[in-house]
Amino acid sequence: MAIRPPLLEAGDTVGIVTLGSPIERPVVEARTDVLQELGFHVVLGDYVYARDGFLAGSDRERAYDFMRMVAEDDIKMILPSRGGVGVAGILPYLDFSLIRRHPKIISGYSDITALLNPIYQFADVITFQSLMLIDFRMNTPPYNYDPFYEAVSTLQYPRQLENPPNMPLVSRVPGNITAPIVGGTLTTFAGLLGTPYEIDTNGKIVVLEDTHEPTNTVYRYLKQLAMAGAFDDCAGIVMGECTGCPVSYGESYEEVIEKYLVPLNKPLMTGLATAHGTFKAAVPIGAMANLNTDDNTFTIIEPTVSSV
Numbered sequence: 001m002a003i004r005p006p007l008l009e010a011g012d013t014v015g016i017v018t019l020g021s022p023i024e025r026p027v028v029e030a031r032t033d034v035l036q037e038l039g040f041h042v043v044l045g046d047y048v049y050a051r052d053g054f055l056a057g058s059d060r061e062r063a064y065d066f067m068r069m070v071a072e073d074d075i076k077m078i079l080p081s082r083g084g085v086g087v088a089g090i091l092p093y094l095d096f097s098l099i100r101r102h103p104k105i106i107s108g109y110s111d112i113t114a115l116l117n118p119i120y121q122f123a124d125v126i127t128f129q130s131l132m133l134i135d136f137r138m139n140t141p142p143y144n145y146d147p148f149y150e151a152v153s154t155l156q157y158p159r160q161l162e163n164p165p166n167m168p169l170v171s172r173v174p175g176n177i178t179a180p181i182v183g184g185t186l187t188t189f190a191g192l193l194g195t196p197y198e199i200d201t202n203g204k205i206v207v208l209e210d211t212h213e214p215t216n217t218v219y220r221y222l223k224q225l226a227m228a229g230a231f232d233d234c235a236g237i238v239m240g241e242c243t244g245c246p247v248s249y250g251e252s253y254e255e256v257i258e259k260y261l262v263p264l265n266k267p268l269m270t271g272l273a274t275a276h277g278t279f280k281a282a283v284p285i286g287a288m289a290n291l292n293t294d295d296n297t298f299t300i301i302e303p304t305v306s307s308v
Contacts, residue, residue: 002286003125005103007305008152010039012076015069016133017045018056020111021084025049028081034136055086063093070102081133083110091197096122105152108132109275113184118197120286126304129184129275130282144280151282155303161281163273171293175267178290179235183207190221193228201234205291207283209240211276215256216248222260236267236291238298240274267293
């Protein structure tokens with residue numbers, strides 16, 4: 001069983017870091033105002049506003065900010081301001097043993113999943129494919145806040161991952177399996193192949209999604225993962241949305257899944273509201289889950305935070 005970070009409560013301190021692409025100061029200020037209105041204290045990393053071309057400072061600077069937040073006992077959650085590109089660059093500079101000794105709630109999606117999975121894999125700490133700082137705004141759908149708080153602020157379990165009304169989950173390959181979750185953004189997941197931080201999918205439920213990738217590119221990354229053996233020994237597959245992904249050569253995202261994932265004969269569910277979509281489920285990386293495509297349910301079967 002993976003380590004559960006202490007739960008988040010009103011009045012707790014949230015550390016803000018920028019680990020990938022740069023972000024503008026007015027965006028950070030507006031979103032931190034919302035966090036403070038929700039009752040949280042906010043601490044900014046030294047390099048939140050840094051800029052080095054398409055990166056928010058050097059790899060070492062961004063890693064320093066993250067590890068500083070890990071080391072500070074009063075910080076309960078580390079919240080990246082955004083994703084973008086470049087998060088994998090900080091991985092060689094992280095102290096996974098320190099992260100293990102000081103588990104924090106770490107939430108994000110997009111390129112942040114290059115961080116979430118290695119933290120589970122090398123520090124054995126549950127992380128969350130869920131909200132980032134940019135999502136804390138007044139018009140964020142209540143659906144996004146509800147599963148986020150259920151995951152990080154309660155000991156509730158079992159917790160079924162359900163889509164909003166009129167957005168059905170679809171079971172494509174039957175099965176009923178229980179396993180830990182790994183996954184994230186497809187392009188980021190594939191980008192870690194062949195590195196020391198390649199995501200171990202053996203015996204895991206693999207959850208994938210993406211945004212603004214033509215379907216022929218989706219095929220390319222799925223085929224790359226398949227050829228690398230990522231699906232050989234996985235327990236099951238859940239495909240989230242591919243938001244804004246244009247049809248290529250007449251083939252849609254759903255057709256790519258049907259042609260290239262269904263034949264793998266792994267329990268397969270599609271359509272989960274995740275990450276880049278308007279609606280965002282809170283997917284705990286490293287938590288035990290039951291994927292039952294016979295009953296069309298995807299359920300987290302353990303608490304994902306602790307009371308101490």
